[in-house]
Amino acid sequence: MNIFYMRSLIFCAATFVSLPSLLWADDATRPNLIFIFADDWGYGDLSAMGNLSDVKTPHLDALSQQGVMFTDAYITAPQCSPSRAGLMTGRYQQRFGFDTIPDGPLPLDQLTVAERLREVGYATGMVGKWHLEPNAVCLKWAKQHQPDGIQGNRVLVRRDLSMPYWPQSRGFDEFFQGELNPYWANFDLRGKTLNPTGETVHDGRFRVDVQTDAGLAFIRRNADKSFFLYLAHYAPHVPLEASEKYLQRFLGDMPERRRTGLAMINAVDEGVGRIMKLLQDKGIADNTFVMFASDNGAPLGAHTGELMADILPVGKPGPAWDGSRNDPLRGEKGMVAEGGIRVPMIWSWPAKLPKGKIISEPVISLDMTVSALAAAGVNADSTSSLDGVDLVPWLSGIESQKPQRDLYWRFWNQGAVRDGDWKYILTGDGRELLFNIRDDKEEQHNLINSRRGRAKILRDKLKSWTSELKPPGLPSAPLNVQEVGWYKYYFDEKVTATMSDVKSD
Template sequence: MLIASVAFAKKPNVIVFYTDDHGWADLGIHGMADDVKTPHLDQLARDGVLCKHGYSTAPQCCPSRAGVMTGKYQQRFGFGHNGEGPLPLAETTLADRMRAAGYRTGMVGKWHLEPNWTCSDWIKDSLGVGNATAKTKIPFRQILPYYPGNRGFDEFFKGEMYRYWANYDLDGNDLEKDGEWKNMKGYRLDIQTDASLAFIDRNKDEPFFLYCAYFAPHVPMEATENYLSRFPGEMPERRRYALAMISAMDDGVGRIRERLKELKLEKDTLIFVIADNGAPLKIDMEDIPISFPGGAWDGSLNTPWVGEKGMVMEGGVRVPYIAAWPGTFPAGQVCEDPVITLDVAPTCLAAAGAPIPAELDGVNLIPRFSNAQRPLPGRDLFWRFWGQTTVRRGDWKYIWLGDGREMLFDLSSEKHEHENLIAKHPEKAAQLKEALVKWNNELKPRGIPPALFNDQEVKWYKHYLNLAQ
């Protein structure tokens, strides 16, 4: 069953900015961190809607991206964590749908939905390798079908650092239609902004959909003196680099908005800015040398929320979330309704005048953002990651841990996830557990996570909630 969309006089352009391991505190307008500088993002929020209860679908990179790119809970197709990729070829992407709606589609930056050596089931099925390691070679011909050019994107500049698979260059010239490798010089975030600007310039005369996935402030951390110099004084170096990288993204959004103004497209463009998950604090936020390239604190913060990347606590899944469409969304809104990245796909399709497939799990946000007096219908939001699963209904959040423990929190309370209220409200917990079990039974694999709780989860919950094993 398809849900019809309202037709707008003109199809708006759509830009979705997706940041990486970017904590909730590190958006200036949230007022949580005095040292963060995001003037362009703050202005975008003032020009549109600041979503104070914005969520990703997962506390980890790959599944979160699968959720936003399909508009479906990624566990419906078995993509619950990074190792369960790639994004199945049978899944229809938002780019597929926007292209069908008459849009020119473009992707820039981090994709992270193709096969890699951690995708153990795919590696075994496709290569016959039962114990893959980082040295396992996957033929490029078997990876390419999963790249953005084969997932609905007409134009692409895919890459994280300095090597990109692209079919156009930064000067707007065509490259090989199906893509070619380009080694780039400069700074990675400036490159990703430049590639976004080139896509806009190439497609300014027709409706376009751009997915710009900045690779920041994710490790490995790097920044130029231009950005680092904005943050002098005593602070952990990882914090300084995070602030610099976020500032580079902020500048990029500002440059892109300025180009839209020059092209007289500002009021014809719907923009989202959302992070893929919370910051990885690594519990103690150790300021190890920037030269360390592996997993470490990326300098970002999740204040005031409990937890971090990898947890279904608010610190892992509540993220910066902004939507703006000048002239259509009244400026200066602060949305207190919970929203999620699943809502991006139906909202984009509605803006495009395209039908919204009933299989999508999100809702069209245009009615709410066009009329601040119209609240979103009540709904449950769900998460499942490793041995953790949770549901939010209104201000209540119920969590089941794979070792059998249960928690209930009132997110409207000043204590939020610092106080487990399950003993005081057992009936509320039972209601939410029933809904959570039902949802888990719709997923792949079916069922609430079994009594398995890995070592990392044990450490997290012992530290943040004093839950001993």
């Protein structure tokens, strides 16, 4: 069946099941929705958490004080594209074969949150990093759709074949797409409408400020209606850069990569403050549901078997330290250890959510998607196949709505499951790690030998979950070169089980 015909049928079905919401929803009470999604921002770099003293995030701290801060929030993959695919769909991306970047693009038969929200009358906007279109490493896609574009192990993707996967074709009415200058947009920073299908916009200023300005322009253009904004800052991802305005806020003796990373984080934070001020000025702050998170943990560069962060110049490209930190967690981007998948997360909706609440139960980015759809009045039947949970009733005080579920990961040659306080990691070479995350979030004490019964329960759960994926199955291939370096550095010599850890199941 032609894929575009399939999508037409899906849209018709989505419209049909959403029709009651469209008819009954009260535009005056439906919240505006904003996802602010950072790139490679580590768990340690949120000053409200109290992990590091050099980070400055006053506006995000204020957002946490007027809303909910999650201490145990996770992403669906320790890498950008698959984690973004999970966020955009509300499904574990492994269900549709998007485990890693080369598995892209986001399949056209997967409905995005923007498509679902547009069907119930929301204005939808996307700003910043997309990275869900076919790219140079998407060989599987190219073999089917553009075999003549394959040159060795790279793909020269034709724009006309790529465009159906871009934001304007995935539910976003307005877009200012781009990681760095130039950008592809159908509106400019003054709010002027450009070519509806998009045109190139040049702006060579510091990219975080440009992306914030574009988010503000979208809000101004749509402040009188229900809107959804996906603002995906390209920071603090490499290449590292920051304007002097932000660098001057981090004086003193520190690695220059750390200084620049902190400046980029501070720039995103200032952007959050500017967005919140605009919402206040427009009189719509109370009924705007803002959710902030990172796409994965920070890369630290231990794939070589040691950390050399202090001596790397700012201009050194990745895979290398981006200046952010995951303290106190072990591991980094690319790993299913806590440092790779546990991220800062804050939600604020003054009209609905409590103020200053701290949640230590595990949640995941998929919950952002489903909670936003539920808040918008999207018919629950149409989202029943999604993997996230609407957390708003529970966060609002209905204890019976507290989620009861496990969280799962499969990435490269690693798999993991978190079940309550327990987390189990399995690698393709047979390595097993078991941690009580409530007592040991730093993953310092591997309890695999003392709690074999618990490990078996979790392995069986992981095996059952991976049987539902595409392709099915537990990780079984040997670790790749990067994974070997990571696990040697973080776990082979540093993780030990002590006699005090030995307990019976």
